[in-house]
Amino acid sequence: MKTLALFVVILAGAMLIYAGQDLPAFGDINSPAYQHRMTQYFIENSLSESGVPNIVTALLANYRGYDTLGETTVIFTAGMAVILLLRRREK
Amino acid sequence: MSRIQESVIVRTVVRIMVPFILLFALYVIMHGAGGPGGGFQGGVIFGAGIILYAMIYGIDAGKKKISDALDRILASTGLTIYAGTGLLCIISGGMLLQYGAVPLLPDNPAEVSKYLIDFVEIGIGITVSAVMISLFFDVSSPESEEAEE
């Protein structure tokens, strides 16, 4: 079992290292992620469109607000799941 | 029960500290717009404050402050605030969660979204803190099984 696990892990690691050769360099301002029109748009417009100087908050609550609704639901789900698992039944 | 719970110093320090932790949590929730922080971080800190109190004064003392029923209702309330804001945007003629559509200040949608972001962050904070407290109570206390409602 342990050797199988080690084999799987090394396989995954090899895949990551194989892919890593083509990843953009760390901290590169020309990386596709930074050069995509989205990034500049968020930095330039988040204050005028959302009214908050923290871009992360603007993204979190406004542009990707729906993700955050989902995320709050995940938390709520976890609470419900643990109640379901650990509490004894209602009378 | 344990030595730490009986220590006068620990009990006194916790009693003094908890209100400040809760105050700090509220600050973090409200400060999310301008700096680091927001509903999640604040909610977690708020929950941690209550958890600290319950750890030292016992689960039952913690439950006296926030009962199971209240906790459950608070968890739902936070999400209701969030989803309600989204539906409010729909009713105002926008898309879901399009804050700018709410006719609070017709000439300045950015200002509206600023207030609504704060409002939504409060909702997140309520849900997160309620769930964190309920998670801790459920995971830590065998006696909570019998004491349910």
Add this chain to the structure above:
Amino acid sequence: MSGVLDIVYAEYNYWIYVTLMMIGFYAMIAKKNLIKKIIGANIFQTAIFLFYISLGEVEGGTAPILVGGHGEHAAEVAHEVIYVNPLPHVLILTAIVVAVSTTAVALALVIRIYQEYGSIEEDVILAARRKLQPEFSEHARLKGGEDE
């Protein structure tokens, strides 16, 4: 020599992240202790978060909180300062919350398992299940070939 060092330096985050991920992944599938599995899951997930945050990093960038305050100035200031990419941060904020939720549910399950079997070791639990149900051992025997 310097060429190799440059590569390592430019991507050292990446190597660390691959190592951490492999450690966590290994713990998840190879460790028999249930709590160790959950610890492994946590390490695995945090490693992925490290990868995302590294993606957002820009050399000489500052935190994505607009300086220079409000109003018309902000747009000008935004051009002068290089900000790091905020989007990965947002994604990871969400993912952290998801990770803690998963951990909480997993821990609740561990408690329930302990209540039922009195152990958090996978092989002890398996043995207990065999003893409890004669039928189970039949399945385990039939399944033995493909699972282990």
Add this chain to the structure above:
Amino acid sequence: MTGFELIATHLPVLAVVLPLIAGFLTPIVGWIDRRLPWYWVILAMFVVLLVTGNNLMTVINSGTIHYKLGGWDPPYGIEYVIDLLNGFVCLIIAFIGLMVAIYSKESLKREVPGKTTPFYSVFLLLITGLMGMTITGDIFNFYVFLEISSLTAYALIAMGDRGDGVVASFNYLIMGTVAASFILLGIGYLYAVTGSLNMADLQDLLPSIYESRVVLAALAFFMVGFSIKVGLFPLHAWLPDAYTHAPSTASAVIAGLMTKVGAYAMIRFMFSVFTPVFVIDMTRMADILAWAAALAIVVGSVLAIAQSDIKRMLAYSSISQIGYILLGIGLVNMIGVQGGLLHILNHALMKCALFLVAGAIFYRTGIRNLYQFQGLGKKMPVTMTVFLIAALSMIGVPGTVGFTSKWYLALGSIAAEHWIFVFIILLSSLLNIVYFWRVFDNIWFGHPHEIEHLQRDEAPLSMLVPMVILAALCVFFGLFAYYPLHYVLEPLSEALLGLGGVP
């Protein structure tokens, strides 16, 4: 804008938001009166069914629906895109959800006593998660809803048999977390090389960098992650235990829906994030998928024969049925894809019906070992007729929907000149007959000594109604397969294979 138009504009998002809101209000409803949540769930699921039905009609009549959440243009914000594929899957989710919700009333009283309120809350959130995964056009949003559906599934499975249920759920949790982490990793890789999270945007950006190893790695991670989620053969280890030991309500909804949505996600990522050119020609991923699926079909059927617990037998047969769906997709020709997609509907209907029957038998007799089923045919005739119809559909007898999908799959295999797949489909049908025959034999021809004392004792009406509806639909779509094929699946597979993904 009138109220009706207002609602009509927002129907796409309401399919997700309604079960969400209903889900987190359930604790409050249950607090008012403990009997209310069942009615609440039925009401919510019924409205969701209407909404998704309307969405699909809109798509058929006037094309793909785009909904911009928060009013932000994609790729800046999150976008919901409903086309034929996810409109179709959403309708299945809503319908199966409603059926299981109706069924759950009596079954929960017996199997999860005193916890119905949180159970229904989690149930609705499961539906939310599945809906959200299906509708969304944004890969990170997909991940969030994937986690909602996974967490709820873990909780529901753990409510089953004492001990076994929790262990099964824990194993599923570990596998599911690995799968979700791989998917998150794949999303990160795609983001690293493109800078986008929107599916349509990604499809535009990716072709220029298909040589990049990162894209290949991302595809590999997605495929492994989804394979775990659907329980494709070598990665299926979590599935039999989870299906066997979950409460029958949860088994039915999870077996009926979770793996289907996983298969949907696989299709979506293969054809709408990547392009057919990449998956078919450049990486041969479609071929790999087809062969893995063929292996799963055989192994799943063989293992099903060895089981004596009816739910475990159905679980192994699920592994082989998932193989059919993926085989159809892996064939990547018009007719094969149609067969695979039709099998999504088909398998959801019949597997849900079979699990509901298993639950009803357990409810009345407390038996799950199929060798003790002797004489049940006389005790519970309606339930057993439902079982007969669903099982015949599973085998692929003409006149049932199972026949149509298998027929299309076989034709697709011939068109792709993979004769071995035709042979595998035939072989698997024979194996299906073998393992269902043991059950028929006991039910209809066995002598009732185990349960002799029981009088004719049919399941309660709230359990019978959904089972009968599902069985009737198995036959209906078998006779009138024209409707889903003509209106949905033909244009859909054309779009999938032809123009490089769904518009």
Add this chain to the structure above:
Amino acid sequence: MIWVLDITMLLFLVVCAIAAITIKDLLSAIIILSAYSLIMAIVWVEMQSVDVGFTEAAVGAGITTVLFIATLARTEGRSED
């Protein structure tokens, strides 16, 4: 020479991770996991992602650890591997 500090912290992360999965005493393993989260939070803040660092410090080093320890109190503290 800030990168020396960076590499040291990252190497420390790896050490913590290995220790957390090898140590047999589960309480120690969890405390080490908590330290791991905290270092991770520092690394992230150093990479200019203040919000995420803040969250990880509160969630990873705070709540997760509390939940782990509460679980240990109700189960057992030793691991066989």
